[in-house]
Amino acid sequence: MNHLQNLQNWLATNHYDVAYISNPTNVAYFSGFFADPEERVQALLVFPDQDPFFFGPQLEVEAVKSSGWTYPAYGYLDHEAPFTLIAEQVKKRQAQPTRWAIEKDDLPFGRYEVLQQAFPEASFPGDASRFIEQAKLIKTPDEIAEMIAAGKEADYAFEVGFKAIQAGRTEQEVVAEIEYALMKRGVMQMSFDTIVQAGANASDPHEGPKATKIQPNELILFDLGTVHGAYMSDATRTVAFGQPDDKALDIHKVCLEAQLTAQAAAKPGLTAAELDHIARSVIDKAGYGEYFIHRLGHGIGTSTHEFPSIMEGNELELQPGMCFSIEPGIYIPGVAGVRIEDCIHITETGNEPFTHTPKELQYIKN
DSSP states (O other): OOHHHHHHHHHHHTTOSEEEEOOHHHHHHHHSOOOOOTTSOOEEEEOSSSOOEEEEEGGGHHHHHHTTOOSOEEEEOTTSOHHHHHHHHHHHHOSSOOEEEEOTTTSOHHHHHHHHHHSTTOEEEEEHHHHHHHHTTSOOHHHHHHHHHHHHHHHHHHHHHHHTOOTTOBHHHHHHHHHHHHHHTTOOOBSSOOEEEEGGGGGSTTOOOOSOBOOSSEEEEEEEOBEETTEEOOEEEEEEESOOOHHHHHHHHHHHHHHHHHHHHOOTTOBHHHHHHHHHHHHHHTTOGGGOOSOSEEEOSSSSSEEEEESTTOOOBOOTTOEEEEOOEEEETTTEEEEOBEEEEEOSSSEEESOOSOOSOOEEOO
């Protein structure tokens, strides 16, 4: 059963007349076409027993048709009222759609109000966000194959990044080297803004690369990923440039032990909370617990961050086909920051990572 049929069956089972799907990533999940509409309106309208249709800016319609989408695609010009046109097409298929499903996590309130005005008799009981996160939870073999390919691209990015480290080169320059090398290979989109952080800069997670010049004898954190087809990779490594001090090396040692221990334990039947606890216990025991300030992991697929969260309080049992990150981190302000991450997929007996760059501390000569 494909993704679209799965959504249609859910609509039929719950007696919903139509679903309005507008998150660009979710539009791509069901249609195979991705575009960021920016301020414009873009959506899939899906019915339980009739063909769906794509609606978006006129400038995207031909691209939708050439992407493999075999159902109708309608466009609007900037001076036109998009929801008036949407209403016309919906009513051709369902004269009085009264029970709607919408993405309650994503639909802006202003557009929800306009949708209500276009369909004054409608109610909106269906939470498509909850359905979609469950639908995406277990990946198919084809989806996992796409993510394996994305993981290989991430491994190449690490190789390029490590070779680009030089004293006096800025974090931003290293990022540029990585992304240029990927583009030359035909990888035109990163799954998120590439992060390179040297020394104490890495103690601020997700701060991003700066114009700071890399100095010898520091740890350097790389967090990166690519888009392959519609699927993402995401991985983090922390390497040594020269000989960092003993404190930095100890932080890396503990973080590595936490990551390896958790990844070795990940298997069907374990809960997300239990897996988080396994990694957190290693860091707590070493005395760095207060510096591990985020969940252990997040789901990954057509988004870099999706359901489920691998964290305390989540009693969801791991199942084969689930894909998520295992990324403990230790961040001591003004000292150093270390994060080590692989995304994995759960197998029948354990797990397999998407990235294979060594996680043991690599020393780059200064």
